[in-house]
Amino acid sequence: MFPSHNILVFVDTKKQDAADHLRAIRKRDSNPATAWRSFVKKTRAEIQEAHGSGASGIEITAWRAAMVDVLLADAFEHFRETSGASKRIKSETPFTIIASGGYGRAELSPGSDIDLQFLVPESSSRRIKPEVKEMVSAISTSLFDLGFNVSYPIRSIKEACKFANEDHQTKTTLLDARIIVGDEALFETFENTFFDSCIRKQEMSYLAERSRDIRRRHKKFGDTIHLQEPNVKEGCGGLRDYHNLVWVLWVLKKSRDLSGLLKDGRLSQIAYDEIEEAYLFLLRVRTELHYVQKGKQSDILTLRLQGLVANSFQYPGSNVIHRSENFMRSYYRHTRNLWHHSTSLMQSFELEVGEPESSRGPLLSFLGQAAPEEEAFDGFFSRGGLIYPESETIFAEDPKRLMRFFLHTQRRQLRTSPQIRRLFKQNWHLIDGNFRRNKANRDTWEEILQNRGQVAHILRRMHRNGFLGRYLPEFGKLTDLVQHEFFHRYTADEHTLRCIDMLDSLVHSEDPKTAHFRKIFQDIEDPVALYVALLMHDTGRAEEVRKHEDGSALLASQVCSRLRYGGDRLKLITFLVDQHLTFWRTATTKDIGDPNTIAEFARTVRSRRWMDILHLFTYVDSKGTNDEAWNGWKASLMRQLSNSTAAFFEDRSRFDSEFNPDTEETKKIVHSKLPESYQEEIEAHFDRMPKRYFGHREPSSIIRHIKLFHRFLKKLHRVAPDALVPVVGWDHRTEEGYTVIEVVGWNRRALLYKVAGALAARNITVLAADIFTRDDNLVLDHFRVSTPTFNAISSKRDIERIEKLIEKEFSVAVAEDKDVPSLDSLVEKAAQPSITDPAPYPYDIPKRVILSNKDHPVATVLEIQAQDRIGLLYDIFRILAEFGIDVINARISTQAGAAIDRFWIVDTDSSTKIEDAEQLSKLESAIGECLNQATPAQ
Numbered sequence: 062m063f064p065s066h067n068i069l070v071f072v073d074t075k076k077q078d079a080a081d082h083l084r085a086i087r088k089r090d091s092n093p094a095t096a097w098r099s100f101v102k103k104t105r106a107e108i109q110e111a112h113g114s115g116a117s118g119i120e121i122t123a124w125r126a127a128m129v130d131v132l133l134a135d136a137f138e139h140f141r142e143t144s145g146a147s148k149r150i151k152s153e154t155p156f157t158i159i160a161s162g163g164y165g166r167a168e169l170s171p172g173s174d175i176d177l178q179f180l181v182p183e184s185s186s187r188r189i190k191p192e193v194k195e196m197v198s199a200i201s202t203s204l205f206d207l208g209f210n211v212s213y214p215i216r217s218i219k220e221a222c223k224f225a226n227e228d229h230q231t232k233t234t235l236l237d238a239r240i241i242v243g244d245e246a247l248f249e250t251f252e253n254t255f256f257d258s259c260i261r262k263q264e265m266s267y268l269a270e271r272s273r274d275i276r277r278r279h280k281k282f283g284d285t286i287h288l289q290e291p292n293v294k295e296g297c298g299g300l301r302d303y304h305n306l307v308w309v310l311w312v313l314k315k316s317r318d319l320s321g322l323l324k325d326g327r328l329s330q331i332a333y334d335e336i337e338e339a340y341l342f343l344l345r346v347r348t349e350l351h352y353v354q355k356g357k358q359s360d361i362l363t364l365r366l367q368g369l370v371a372n373s374f375q376y377p378g379s380n381v382i383h384r385s386e387n388f389m390r391s392y393y394r395h396t397r398n399l400w401h402h403s404t405s406l407m408q409s410f411e412l413e414v415g416e417p418e419s420s421r422g423p424l425l426s427f428l429g430q431a432a433p434e435e436e437a438f439d440g441f442f443s444r445g446g447l448i449y450p451e452s453e454t455i456f457a458e459d460p461k462r463l464m465r466f467f468l469h470t471q472r473r474q475l476r477t478s479p480q481i482r483r484l485f486k487q488n489w490h491l492i493d494g495n496f497r498r499n500k501a502n503r504d505t506w507e508e509i510l511q512n513r514g515q516v517a518h519i520l521r522r523m524h525r526n527g528f529l530g531r532y533l534p535e536f537g538k539l540t541d542l543v544q545h546e547f548f549h550r551y552t553a554d555e556h557t558l559r560c561i562d563m564l565d566s567l568v569h570s571e572d573p574k575t576a577h578f579r580k581i582f583q584d585i586e587d588p589v590a591l592y593v594a595l596l597m598h599d600t601g602r603a604e605e606v607r608k609h610e611d612g613s614a615l616l617a618s619q620v621c622s623r624l625r626y627g628g629d630r631l632k633l634i635t636f637l638v639d640q641h642l643t644f645w646r647t648a649t650t651k652d653i654g655d656p657n658t659i660a661e662f663a664r665t666v667r668s669r670r671w672m673d674i675l676h677l678f679t680y681v682d683s684k685g686t687n688d689e690a691w692n693g694w695k696a697s698l699m700r701q702l703s704n705s706t707a708a709f710f711e712d713r714s715r716f717d718s719e720f721n722p723d724t725e726e727t728k729k730i731v732h733s734k735l736p737e738s739y740q741e742e743i744e745a746h747f748d749r750m751p752k753r754y755f756g757h758r759e760p761s762s763i764i765r766h767i768k769l770f771h772r773f774l775k776k777l778h779r780v781a782p783d784a785l786v787p788v789v790g791w792d793h794r795t796e797e798g799y800t801v802i803e804v805v806g807w808n809r810r811a812l813l814y815k816v817a818g819a820l821a822a823r824n825i826t827v828l829a830a831d832i833f834t835r836d837d838n839l840v841l842d843h844f845r846v847s848t849p850t851f852n853a854i855s856s857k858r859d860i861e862r863i864e865k866l867i868e869k870e871f872s873v874a875v876a877e878d879k880d881v882p883s884l885d886s887l888v889e890k891a892a893q894p895s896i897t898d899p900a901p902y903p904y905d906i907p908k909r910v911i912l913s914n915k916d917h918p919v920a921t922v923l924e925i926q927a928q929d930r931i932g933l934l935y936d937i938f939r940i941l942a943e944f945g946i947d948v949i950n951a952r953i954s955t956q957a958g959a960a961i962d963r964f965w966i967v968d969t970d971s972s973t974k975i976e977d978a979e980q981l982s983k984l985e986s987a988i989g990e991c992l993n994q995a996t997p998a999q
Contacts, residue, residue, distance in 0.1 A: 068123050069239075072167045075127035079104060083131055093139050094203065097132060101207050104128045109171075109352060113373075118344025119168075126160075126167035129175060129209070133158055133200070134242040140199045155193045156181045156215070157243025158200075159251070165237035166304075168344070171351035172358030175204065176234060179215040182247055186215045208356075218251045225259045229270050232259055236308050256315075264312050272407070275305055286396040287555030289543055293347045294360040298396025300347065302403045303340045309410060327409050329483070332402045339399035346392065349373055362392070367543070386543055393541035393552070401525070405479035436473075439465060448475040450484050460491040463528065464505045471509055471519045477526065485526040492531035503624055506532075513588040514568030517561040520596070524558060535616040536596055538603035550687040553602050560595050560685035564677075574696075581677045590630045591674065593620070594637035598682070614639040636671060637678050644672075644679040648698040649954050650924075650963050652917065654756055659705045659716070669710045676703050692851040693798025694828050695954075721756075730760040735767065742771055749835035765790060766841055769805040773839070786871045787812065789864050793854065799828055799847040800854040802863075806871070808840040810969070813948060814938035815884060816842060819866035821932045822887035823859045824849060830951040892931040906959045908992045910985050914974050920949055920965035921975045923984075927992035929960040936991045937964075944984055945969045 083100045090096040108128070112121045137158060162176035163169060179197050181189050194215075201213045216224065225232040235255060240248040260267065279297050282288060286298040294300045307317050314321065319336065322328040328336075347360060349370050362370070368381040371388035378384035436443050440455035440462055448470055456463055463485070469475065496502060509519055523529035530537025539553040549556060567579045585591055597620060601612025617638040621631050643665055651658045666672040676699060683690040708716040728747050735743060746767050755763075772788045787806030794800065804816050813832065820827060831843040846854065854860060870884055882890075909926040916922040925937070934953065941948060941964070950965040968975050975981055 068119055068167050071120060071123045072127045072130070075124045076130050079127050079131040080134075083135055087135070093136075094206070097136070097203065097207060101128065101132065112345075112348055112352065117341055118346070118348045119341060121348050122163075122168045122170055122173075122344060125169040125171070126164060129164065129169065130160075130241050132204075132207075133177075136200045136203055137242045140196045154182070154244040154247070155190075155196060157245075157247045157251075158241040159248065160239045160241050161237055162234040163237075165234070165239045166307075167239070170344075170347050170358075171356050172354070173351075174210040174212060174358070177201075177211060177213045177241075178221065178235075178238070179213060180221065180243070180247060180251055181215060181217050182244070183217055184219060185217055186220055189215065210358075218247075218254050221251065222255055222258045225255065229267075229274065232267065233271070233308060235259075236311055260312055267312055268309060268410070271305065271308065275302075275407075283551075285551065285555050286393055286400055287541070287552040289550055289552060290361055290363050291392070291396070292360050293343055293350060293362055296396070298339070298398075298400035299360075300340070300343050302399055303336070303343070306336070306403050306406060309407070313410065322406070327406060328402070332405075335395075335398040336402050339395035342391070342395045343399075346370060364543070389543045389552075390541045401482065405482070408479065439469065441466070441469060443473060443475050446474075446476055447478040448473075449478045449480055453484065456484060456488040456491060460488075460496055461499065461501050461505070463488065463491060463496070464502045464532075467519050467523055467528070468505050468509055470522065471512060471515055477522060482526060485528065489527055489531060492528065497532060497623060502532075506624075507589055510589040510592045513582065514565050516588075516592055517558065517565040520561055520592075521558055524554065530554075533596065533620060535600045535620055539600060542603055544602060551685075553599050556685050557596060557599055558685075560598075560681045561592065563681040563684040564591070564595065578677050578680050581673045585674065587630055587633070590626075590633045591637070591678070593617075593624075593626075594634045594641075594678070595681070597634070598638050598641045598678075610639060610642055613641075633671070633674070636667075637675065640665060640675060641678055641682060644675050644699065644702070645683065648702045649695065650952060650961075652950055652952075652965060653698065653702050653705065654753065654950075655917075656716075656721075656756075657918070659702075659709055662702065663706050663709045666706065669707055672703065672706055672710075693796070694845065694847060694851055697797045697799075724755050727755065727758075727760055727763065731763055731767070734760065734764055739767060739771065742767055742774070745837070746770065746835075749837050749839075750841075751833055751835075754833045754841075765792070766803065766805070769803055769841070770839060773805045786868050787816075789867060791854075791860060795853045798851045798853060799845050802844040802846055804842040804844070804867070806840065808834050808838045810942035810945070811870070812840065813842060814935055814942055815870045816844070816867060817938045818884040818888050818932070818935040819863050819870070820844070820846060821935045822866055822884065822891050823863055824891055824931060825854065825859070825863070826851075827934050827951075827953050829953055830948065832947065832949050832951075834947070888932040888935055908989070910988045910992065912975075912981050912985055914976065917965055919974065920967050921981075923964040923966055923988070924962070925964075925988060925992060926959060926961050933960055933991075934962070936994070937962075937988065940984075940987050940991060941966060944980070944987070946975065946984070947972070 079100075082104065083096070086096045086100050087093070090099065105125075105128075108121055108124050111124070141155070157180040159165075159178040159180050160176065161178055163173050164175050164177070169175070181193070183189055197213065197215055201211055204211045221235065225235050238248075238252065238255070278295060278301065282292060282296045284297065286296070288296060291297075292299060306319060310319065310322070311317055319328070320333060323330060323333055346362070350360060350362065350366060351358065353366060353369050353373070364385075367385045367389055371378070371384040372381065374388060376384040376388045376391075378387055437451070440451050440459070441448050442451055443449070448466070466481070470477070510516055520529060523532070524540075530540050536554070536557070539557065542553040544551075544553050544556070551559060564582065567575055567582050570579055582588075582591075594617070597617040598613055599609065600616045601609035601614070604612035604616070606612040614635060617634055618631075621627075621634055626634065643662070647653065647658065647662050653659065663672075666675055679699065680691065683695075705716070724747055728743065731743055732740065746763070769788055769790050776786070776788075785807065787804045790803040790805075792801040792803070802816075802820075804812070806812055813830075817827060825846050826849055828845040828847055830845075833841045833843070835841075848854065866884065866887070906928045907926060908928075909924065911922075911924040913922045913924075927933070938948065945968065946966045947969045948964050948966055952963045954961045966975065967973055975984070
């Protein structure tokens with residue numbers, strides 16, 4: 062094990078061994094290219110074997126840097142001797158090779174790029190001799206041939222400093238500059254000139270830019286270490302946070318040795334050790350990641366890779382999930398330590414990088430004026446917006462101060478000083494059973510939770526200081542817990558705290574889209590119940606029970622008993638925790654156009670008030686899950702469910718009229734709005750459409766559909782060449798983020814899947830489908846669709862192309878045109894990956910096919926879950942058509958790269974459930990094979 066500041070000592074040791082090794086190979090092989098290849102292959106194998114045997118990340122990366130150092134030095138001498146102007150080049154040093162960036166730090170991971178700079182003695186790189194350019198080209202080409210990714214600018218000292226002053230990242234990479242081979246005097250001149258012209262008297266501007274860069278990077282990764290799939294290098298608490306400490310120290314003190322901060326009193330021995338341990342751990346993890354991915358430079362620790370790394374590092378556990386969880390707890394512990402200590406150091410350097418994982422809350426408190434600049438209170442004092450302890454014994458003297466501390470910071474809008482964080486750690490043992498049962502602590506806890514809109518950042522502060530999980534041990538079990546569900550972006554504890562962030566943000570939101578939820582929150586008489594329910598809603602995930610909400614409800618009851626909650630508060634907390642998935646599941650997976658669904662949901666939520674609170678709970682729970690969990694389309698489903706259930710509670714006659722409408726009254730309105738020439742068609746439409754069509758159907762929609770049927774029938778009467786081509790209508794719901802596509806034509810099995818194919822060919826996402834077949838064998842296919850980013854279809858070109866594709870599939874004249882591509886080929890082409898596509902989701906989504914005849918009175922329900930892909934719906938609809946099955950309704954849901962779809966299907970001939978066991982088995986197999994395909998079926 063080597064301390065990080067001694068890494069170059071290890072490099073020098075390995076360089077000597079590597080040089081001897083290469084010298085021996087060169088004696089045996091006169092061809093330098095093959096000798097270098099043999100040297101690199103053998104050395105890489107030795108290094109990887111050492112990594113597998115447990116060598117530290119520092120040893121591995123330094124050894125790799127030493128290998129490249131030796132290779133470059135040998136190539137330099139070889140090409141110097143064999144150059145076309147070798148005599149002249151031998152008599153002088155043509156250039157100096159400098160390593161920068163990670164290679165300059167001797168931190169060369171298996172997939173890392175090699176950042177070089179060819180430093181020339183001339184005043185400008187444009188004046189260098191042709192033979193020097195030839196030599197640079199030969200060296201860089203040799204490295205490329207050996208499989209290294211290399212950057213190799215040729216610059217003079219003046220040019221290098223000019224580029225550094227123009228670009229912050231270039232300046233930062235050159236802070237790590239190290240000579241590899243060449244003129245040491247030239248390199249020394251470069252170092253001195255670089256420091257004088259790029260750093261000296263610019264320290265504060267550089268550090269301010271570094272501070273801004275840190276904040277941007279942290280914001281990119283959600284200002285949290287607790288991403289479910291973190292970035293080992295760039296993420297919060299990742300290797301880059303360590304590098305930043307070294308860069309800041311170099312600029313301020315011209316030292317790279319963090320141990321010097323021990324003498325300054327800026328770091329305790331414990332903090333220094335934790336920083337070094339985190340660096341060693343992360344460097345080893347990154348090395349393993351690169352080896353697992355065969356040298357690919359990818360630093361994202363995906364769910365799949367977490368299991369591989371955990372197995373490789375031999376973490377304990379009865380299965381790969383348990384081993385992965387244990388490994389990730391280590392990962393989060395190290396990144397938390399690194400992030401917290403680096404932030405404290407930045408504060409001590411008077412650099413503002415933000416408080417880790419902690420929103421400071423609104424800048425102005427709505428409860429009073431800002432605290433004075435300096436104030437003493439309750440054993441604490443404030444200065445510069447930070448809270449400090451008056452002595453090291455304040456918590457030992459009165460343990461209840463551990464709770465009151467958070468109330469003080471909430472009321473005074475204060476941030477936590479490093480001294481307080483350290484003192485909390487020393488006094489964790491005071492948060493015991495007596496502390497949890499203490500009435501004064503319960504009262505302070507309740508006072509904190511009563512301040513709606515001011516709670517989230519305090520709970521985060523509690524969590525960061527190790528308090529929250531000790532005061533509520535049931536929540537503490539969620540700390541650093543990876544959720545092995547593809548739609549979660551964060552660990553269980555971070556997800557919970559983000560839900561509370563979302564709840565608090567409503568108080569000050571002026572977004573009209575959140576007005577409904579803001580009002581519900583404001584109208585809640587007991588915000589404590591809502592905050593506690595959110596804290597507890599996922600605690601069952603740590604209990605290894607089949608349904609985590611059941612475990613959460615038991616733990617919530619346990620917490621309520623300890624906190625002495627009863628009556629309405631206890632009932633509401635228990636209800637919200639137990640039913641926190643019910644609103645979401647009902648809206649997104651059930652037929653909310655069925656009155657039985659609404660009645661069942663109403664029985665579950667019990668009252669309009671509880672339904673509204675559950676709606677709010679579902680909103681913040683979704684927003685805290687991932688960026689895709691809430692969008693305009695899903696919001697509209699929730700709204701429909703809420704409105705229908707509200708009618709059930711408040712006006713049963715209105716509810717009954719929605720699901721069993723008086724079609725005669727609606728017919729009169731439609732007659733009044735359409736010309737006399739439509740009268741027969743209106744009567745036919747009302748007579749022939751299925752009853753369920755008229756539920757929730759506004760007269761305006763019915764009028765639109767009658768006009769579509771009129772257009773189609775008009776073509777039939779003309780006996781036009783395109784008589785069999787369906788007609789298409791478009792209704793753009795921009796505010797709700799989707800477009801309605803309505804297709805009218807003859808009922809044929811091919812219609813549904815070919816329309817789905819035309820949409821897939823243009824990369825249009827289908828959100829839902831309703832199919833209504835009239836008894837004259839005409840059909841209305843009603844699709845709700847969006848762009849992949851959940852917006853209405855705005856491209857006229859896409860609309861025209863979709864209509865042309867549908868025409869091509871049903872027009873005899875166009876179908877015979879050999880120049881028109883087939884729908885299969887277009888869907889396949891659309892499914893091919895493009896460089897503009899977002900990166901695929903890096904985990905395997907479990908595949909499921911479920912067929913049930915118990916969930917609907919007249920239809921068989923087909924549920925599927927699989928990796929989403931373009932053309933998946935096209936394939937499924939085609940399989941159903943081939944089996945002689947009609948789809949009467951479909952709910953399509955795509956989340957975090959997964960297709961989670963539900964179809965209500967009936968036998969085409971009988972329009973009833975599919976009861977034949979053999980047919981159901983064959984259908985299940987066919988759908989299963991379809992889900993396993995990587996590309997659309999051919």
